[in-house]
Amino acid sequence: MHTVVVGTSGTTAQDVIAVARGNARVELSADAVAALAAAREIVEALAAKPEPVYGVSTGFGALASRHISPELRAQLQRNIVRSHAAGMGPRVEREVVRALMFLRLKTVASGHTGVRPEVAQTMADVLNAGITPVVHEYGSLGCSGDLAPLSHCALALMGEGDAEGPDGTVRPAGELLAAHGITPVELREKEGLALLNGTDGMLGMLIMALADLRTLYTSADITAALSLEALLGTDKVLAPELHAIRPHPGQGASADNMLRVLAGSGLTGHHQDDAPRVQDAYSVRCAPQVNGAGRDTLAYAATVADRELAAAVDNPVVLPDGRVESNGNFHGAPVAYVLDFLAIAAADLGSITERRTDRLLDKNRSHGLPPFLADDAGVDSGLMIAQYTQAALVSEMKRLAVPASADSIPSSAMQEDHVSMGWSAARKLRTAVGNLARIVAVELYAATRAVELRAQQGLTPAPATRAVIEALRAAGVEGPGPDRFLSPDLAAADAFVRAGGLVAAVEPVTGPLA
Numbered sequence: 001m002h003t004v005v006v007g008t009s010g011t012t013a014q015d016v017i018a019v020a021r022g023n024a025r026v027e028l029s030a031d032a033v034a035a036l037a038a039a040r041e042i043v044e045a046l047a048a049k050p051e052p053v054y055g056v057s058t059g060f061g062a063l064a065s066r067h068i069s070p071e072l073r074a075q076l077q078r079n080i081v082r083s084h085a086a087g088m089g090p091r092v093e094r095e096v097v098r099a100l101m102f103l104r105l106k107t108v109a110s111g112h113t114g115v116r117p118e119v120a121q122t123m124a125d126v127l128n129a130g131i132t133p134v135v136h137e138y139g140s141l142g143c144s145g146d147l148a149p150l151s152h153c154a155l156a157l158m159g160e161g162d163a164e165g166p167d168g169t170v171r172p173a174g175e176l177l178a179a180h181g182i183t184p185v186e187l188r189e190k191e192g193l194a195l196l197n198g199t200d201g202m203l204g205m206l207i208m209a210l211a212d213l214r215t216l217y218t219s220a221d222i223t224a225a226l227s228l229e230a231l232l233g234t235d236k237v238l239a240p241e242l243h244a245i246r247p248h249p250g251q252g253a254s255a256d257n258m259l260r261v262l263a264g265s266g267l268t269g270h271h272q273d274d275a276p277r278v279q280d281a282y283s284v285r286c287a288p289q290v291n292g293a294g295r296d297t298l299a300y301a302a303t304v305a306d307r308e309l310a311a312a313v314d315n316p317v318v319l320p321d322g323r324v325e326s327n328g329n330f331h332g333a334p335v336a337y338v339l340d341f342l343a344i345a346a347a348d349l350g351s352i353t354e355r356r357t358d359r360l361l362d363k364n365r366s367h368g369l370p371p372f373l374a375d376d377a378g379v380d381s382g383l384m385i386a387q388y389t390q391a392a393l394v395s396e397m398k399r400l401a402v403p404a405s406a407d408s409i410p411s412s413a414m415q416e417d418h419v420s421m422g423w424s425a426a427r428k429l430r431t432a433v434g435n436l437a438r439i440v441a442v443e444l445y446a447a448t449r450a451v452e453l454r455a456q457q458g459l460t461p462a463p464a465t466r467a468v469i470e471a472l473r474a475a476g477v478e479g480p481g482p483d484r485f486l487s488p489d490l491a492a493a494d495a496f497v498r499a500g501g502l503v504a505a506v507e508p509v510t511g512p513l514a
Contacts (some may be wrong), residue, residue, distance in 0.1 A: 001025050006033045006100075006124070011106045011309060013207045013302075016065065019127065020099035020204060026124045026182040028109060028117075032180075035111025036120055038317040043114035043165035046324055047073070047189045054326050055193045056114075066417075077192030078158065081242045084151035084196055087136030091239060092149065094164065095284030096430075097132050098144070100155050100206025104195060110312040113194040122157055122185050129180040130166030131156065133173065141411060142332035142422030146201035149423070154195040159184030164340070190316075198313045202335045205426035206305050209342060210298060212433050212498075216440060217295055218513050219502045220349055221254050223443040224287035225261035226465055227356040230450035232270035232367050243288065253514035255288035260510040266460035267451070271367075281365075282419060283355035290352045294345040295514075301338040308335055332422030339425035346432045347394075347401035350439040354394045357387050357443045360450050368457070373449050373480070380483040381448050384460050390442040393435045400432045441493040444502065448472055449480050456480075464509040471505035472496060 002022060004015045007029040011152060012507045018024035028036075048106035052067040059076070061067040070078050105123045108115045139148025155161035159174035177184055185191075186203030228235065238259040262268055271277050279285060316326045361383055363371040390446045404425040410417040448469050451461045461469075473479060475496045477489050496502065 003027055005029050006106055006109045007032050008308065010027050010108050011103075013210070013305065013309065016102060016204060016207045016309075017211055018509040019102040020095040020208065023098075023099065023130065026102065026105065026127050028120060029123060030121070031264035032109040032111070033214045036109065036117040038116060039111045040116050042318050042322050042324065043190050053316070053324055056189045056324065073189050074187065077189070080192040080196065081151050081158060081187070082160070084147050085155045087139035087148040087152055089137035092135040092137060093154045093430075094132050095208065096201065096205055096343035097135050097149075097153065098127065099208065100135070100149055100201045101127055101133075104150060104153065104198055104205050105314050106309075107198055107200070107314060108194065112235075112312040112317045112319070113314045114190045114318045115194045115472035116188065116191065119185050119187070119191055119195075121174050122182060125180070125182050126157065126177070129176075131180065131182075132164040134162040134164065134170060137427065140201060140423035141409065141416075142199070142202060142336055142417035142424070143330065143411075143416055144315070145196060145198040145330045145332070146423050147196050147199045148179045150196045150198060152188075154192065156188065157195070195202070196313055197330050199308060199330065199332045199335055199422065200313075202332055202339065202426040203305065203308050204432055206301065206335055206342075206509050207430050208311070208340055209339075209426075210302055210305060210434050213294075213298055213342065213346065214347075214438075215500050215503060216433070216436055217254075217291060217298065217349070218496070219440050219444075219497050219500075220259065220353060221257035221287075221291055221513070222261055222468065222502050222506055223353065223440055223447055224284070224291065224356065224463075225258040226447035226451060227360060227443060228258070228280070228287070228466065229262060229265050229461060229465060230283050230360060230369070230447050230454060231280070231284060231356075232267055232454075233272070233284050234271050235259060235265070235268045237280070237285050238262070238288065248292055248296055251288050253290030253295060254291040256512045257510075258288060260513065261345055261464045261506055262462050263464070263510070265462035265465065267454055267462075270459075279328070281359060283352050287352065287356075288366070290348060294349050297341055297345040301342055303340045303371040304334055320374045332420035333405065336420040336422030336425045339422060339429050340403035340405050341400075343397075343403075343425070343429045343432045344401045346429075346436045350397045350436050351497075352395045353439050353443050354387070354390045355505050357390055357446045360446045361387055365420065366450070369450055369453060373446060373453065374476070375480065376483045382483070386445065386486060389490070390439050390472050393439050397432055397435050397439070400428045400435075400456065437472060437498045438490075438494050441490060441497045444472070444497060445490060445493045446466075448477075464506045467509050468502060468505045471501060475501060
């Protein structure tokens with residue numbers, strides 16, 4: 001099994017995905033253990049002094065003015081976890097919770113939180129045992145970190161609350177810890193607060209969304225090329241010299257992808273045949289510009305994710321000179337903004353994709369294809385309702401593009417009076433990414449059927465297109481023919497796209513795509 005070693009720094013997005021999705025084993029490096037111990041000495045020295053220190057010997061949030069006596073501090077740390085584990089609604093996905101826990105461990109291991117090494121080791125042990133705390137959909141405002149989600153994780157470390165075992169069964173967390181020989185932690189000064197105070201949930205979802213969207217944007221370049229081909233469009237608009245004079249890197253990459261997919265096609269360039277047109281429609285001609293703008297948005301979001309991944313987000317933090325200082329680094333604004341930005345870009349990609357599908361199905365605009373790509377139009381409805389489904393998904397994508405980060409609701413008796421809503425931005429982006437995969441899958445389904453119908457007319461598709469059709473049919477997605485139960489075909493096409501099957505099918509022909 002792959003092992004991810006967590007040090008004081010250097011954790012990568014690939015590490016997060018390996019743990020969240022690949023169940024990689026987690027180990028603490030020697031330098032991380034040493035940093036944990038050194039920071040803990042500082043916290044314990046401050047705890048022994050009579051002066052109050054936030055998070056060490058005081059209450060929290062609006063209750064920070066109360067000095068807590070030594071005999072109540074363990075109870076204080078337990079209580080903050082119990083009271084903050086107040087989430088409601090459906091369970092959050094296992095991969096999100098694993099990313100959340102791993103990213104909190106990453107920050108704890110930085111040596112800036114004051115958590116004992118044994119607490120960090122317990123966090124690693126829980127991940128390695130495949131124990132996943134039950135975290136709920138609602139509860140985080142994305143300021144002071146993802147408090148409620150992280151609290152449910154910390155609760156499981158204490159042996160309380162519910163968690164899912166490696167077999168998928170939800171049981172009391174204490175039972176699961178005992179079954180795997182893990183001793184519940186007894187939290188001391190600052191430790192409860194340090195386990196709750198981070199942007200880990202929204203960051204984990206951002207990292208996974210970026211990975212998924214990179215695949216989807218390349219897939220969308222391919223389906224756009226297939227639709228251009230099926231519509232007998234011109235590939236001259238993809239010429240490198242045209243994109244060089246508007247040097248957005250994403251645009252150039254998307255145009256190059258499309259051009260390579262279309263190499264050797266016998267369908268392109270027929271736009272002046274039966275129904276001459278000087279230019280293809282925007283949804284065809286401007287695909288590189290729209291897809292490319294989304295690619296550039298991904299690049300910016302990845303920069304923000306890398307910066308946040310390099311951060312040690314906690315409040316207060318232990319500094320190298322021995323100070324323990326309060327701060328506002330837990331505010332989720334930087335992450336929330338790019339989560340919303342990605343939802344906007346994804347919605348626009350879904351929108352232009354649906355427009356090409358609609359064009360393929362309309363006999364008045366498809367340049368010789370049968371209505372709705374039906375076998376016997378009138379008797380058969382073809383892909384009419386597949387486009388309805390795609391349109392419904394696009395409509396929801398537009399609603400999901402409304403920014404969460406523009407909202408704020410004051411909390412904690414107005415102490416926390418401006419919040420980021422980053423968790424909400426991340427949750428809606430996850431939905432948007434899933435919808436985008438379905439939208440791309442419908443275009444793939446329609447475009448491949450249309451290309452096969454062109455082949456029946458005697459036109460030869462590009463080698464890369466033929467490779468896509470062959471792989472899609474091997475995945476159980478049927479080609480043209482009389483009407484049949486369509487939902488299973490669309491589900492199989494969706495699974496094919498999500499798994500990267502579309503990219504894998506063409507790259508042996510085209511070489512690696514951007």
